[in-house]
Amino acid sequence: MVRMRTVELTVGAFMAAGLVALFFLAMQVSNLNMLSNAEGYQITARFDNIGGLKVKAPVTMAGVRIGRVTHIGLDSESYEAVVTLTIDPQYNKIPSDTFAKIFTAGLLGEQYIGLDPGGSQTYLKQGDRIALTQSALVLEDIIGQFLFSKAQEASKPSAAPGAGAASPPGGSGISKGGADPAF
Amino acid sequence: MNGVAPMLGWLEQLGRIGLRVIERLGRAHLLLVGIAGGLGSLIVRPGLLVRQLLSVGVLSALIVTVSGLFVGMVLALQGYYVLSKFGASESLGVMVAASLVRELGPVVTALLFAGRAGSALTAEIGLMKATEQLSGLEMMAVNPVNRVLTPRFFAGLISMPLLASMFSAVGVLGGYFVGVGLLGVDDGAYWSQMRATIDLHEDIYNGVIKSLVFGAVCTWIALYQGYDATPTSEGVSRATTRAVVHSALAVLGLDFVLTALMFGG
Numbered sequence: 001m002v003r004m005r006t007v008e009l010t011v012g013a014f015m016a017a018g019l020v021a022l023f024f025l026a027m028q029v030s031n032l033n034m035l036s037n038a039e040g041y042q043i044t045a046r047f048d049n050i051g052g053l054k055v056k057a058p059v060t061m062a063g064v065r066i067g068r069v070t071h072i073g074l075d076s077e078s079y080e081a082v083v084t085l086t087i088d089p090q091y092n093k094i095p096s097d098t099f100a101k102i103f104t105a106g107l108l109g110e111q112y113i114g115l116d117p118g119g120s121q122t123y124l125k126q127g128d129r130i131a132l133t134q135s136a137l138v139l140e141d142i143i144g145q146f147l148f149s150k151a152q153e154a155s156k157p158s159a160a161p162g163a164g165a166a167s168p169p170g171g172s173g174i175s176k177g178g179a180d181p182a183f
Numbered sequence: 184m185n186g187v188a189p190m191l192g193w194l195e196q197l198g199r200i201g202l203r204v205i206e207r208l209g210r211a212h213l214l215l216v217g218i219a220g221g222l223g224s225l226i227v228r229p230g231l232l233v234r235q236l237l238s239v240g241v242l243s244a245l246i247v248t249v250s251g252l253f254v255g256m257v258l259a260l261q262g263y264y265v266l267s268k269f270g271a272s273e274s275l276g277v278m279v280a281a282s283l284v285r286e287l288g289p290v291v292t293a294l295l296f297a298g299r300a301g302s303a304l305t306a307e308i309g310l311m312k313a314t315e316q317l318s319g320l321e322m323m324a325v326n327p328v329n330r331v332l333t334p335r336f337f338a339g340l341i342s343m344p345l346l347a348s349m350f351s352a353v354g355v356l357g358g359y360f361v362g363v364g365l366l367g368v369d370d371g372a373y374w375s376q377m378r379a380t381i382d383l384h385e386d387i388y389n390g391v392i393k394s395l396v397f398g399a400v401c402t403w404i405a406l407y408q409g410y411d412a413t414p415t416s417e418g419v420s421r422a423t424t425r426a427v428v429h430s431a432l433a434v435l436g437l438d439f440v441l442t443a444l445m446f447g448g
Binding site: 004007008010011013014015017018019020021022024025026028029030058 | 230233234236237240241244280284341342344345346348349351352353355374377378379381382383386387391
């Protein structure tokens with residue numbers, strides 16, 4: 001009978017160890033602890049182009065993750081992307097004139113939404129819409145603009161030498177337009 | 184004219200092989216039905232299951248955890264080599280955890296399980312048959328399938344997901360030791376990137392489902408090979424070899440099918 005008890009004890013320890021391992025995987029390795037506070041309030045933002053933004057991408061303010069992208073749709077009349085953000089309930093004081101931008105983490109990293117708080121005294125509530133948005137940087141567009149400005153720079157001095165002074169502001173203007181959203 | 188006779192002989196042989204395969208498959212499925220039918224009597228006597236959990240599960244735990252540790256460590260070393268070329272060595276945790284939870288955990292555990300526990304099951308059942316213990320049980324009006332095979336099958340079914348979880352968990356820790364301790368990946372990035380990417384349903388549940396399927400298939404093949412073995416010492420040895428080979432092939436083949444079903448779409 002004592003032997004049977006040892007057997008049962010070892011098997012119990014084995015099953016406990018297996019369940020602990022599964023629990024460890026669920027809690028420590030997966031994003032279960034993030035799913036658990038998925039409740040919150042939802043706000044929408046419209047973008048001309050969301051680039052590579054995906055559902056579950058983080059929403060940050062001052063670099064702190066305060067929510068997640070929970071739905072992405074297309075408004076078939078205005079051809080804008082409608083992104084639904086679910087903000088954690090403890091962050092309930094986001095000014096209504098907040099600016100939403102799509103950023104890229106690293107050069108090739110995933111895209112996320114950064115919120116720049118405004119100065120309004122009214123706060124965003126469930127179902128509100130962020131009016132001020134800035135689209136994602138699409139690498140091909142930037143390269144296209146860059147090549148276009150280079151081509152202009154190259155062609156202008158030969159075609160009209162007198163207008164040479166006009167091309168640097170034009171060139172820097174476009175490169176500034178490309179660089180500005182990155183900040 | 185004389186070309187037809189060898190052709191017919193060849194066709195005849197092909198047909199015989201095909202029929203034998205189908206016959207074996209049929210016997211294996213009948214055995215599975217018999218095993219499942221013994222579930223009721225197993226619930227009445229859980230002590231039988233506990234004993235089998237000891238020999239099938241507990242005694243496999245050591246080899247599985249040690250292998251998991253080393254597999255995780257190697258994954259971290261190899262993954263770091265590739266990821267650092269792209270300047271993405273912070274994603275090491277994701278790589279280690281995703282490959283362990285989705286693929287290597289269930290598959291390598293199943294292969295180890297087939298070698299460690301499956302072969303032992305086949306040899307045990309085969310020898311029981313060779314020494315006519317199974318017939319002896321039948322003489323005593325005890326159904327040998329219910330009494331001997333059912334507890335072993337369910338022990339395998341229960342043990343596999345637990346063993347695979349241990350493998351993956353220990354592997355993630357092994358990857359952590361090598362990645363953070365040895366290669367200097369950031370501690371926080373290892374865990375946070377992992378947590379941000381690995382999904383409980385998509386990755387971990389599917390891995391557990393995989394290991395459940397592999398556990399059932401490995402144990403089933405091992406029990407069938409033992410039960411169906413020629414009752415001689417040579418027959419038992421061949422059955423043991425077949426059990427391991429068939430289990431390994433079935434696991435790898437099924438893994439492709441399951442992966443395509445779970446992650447392919």
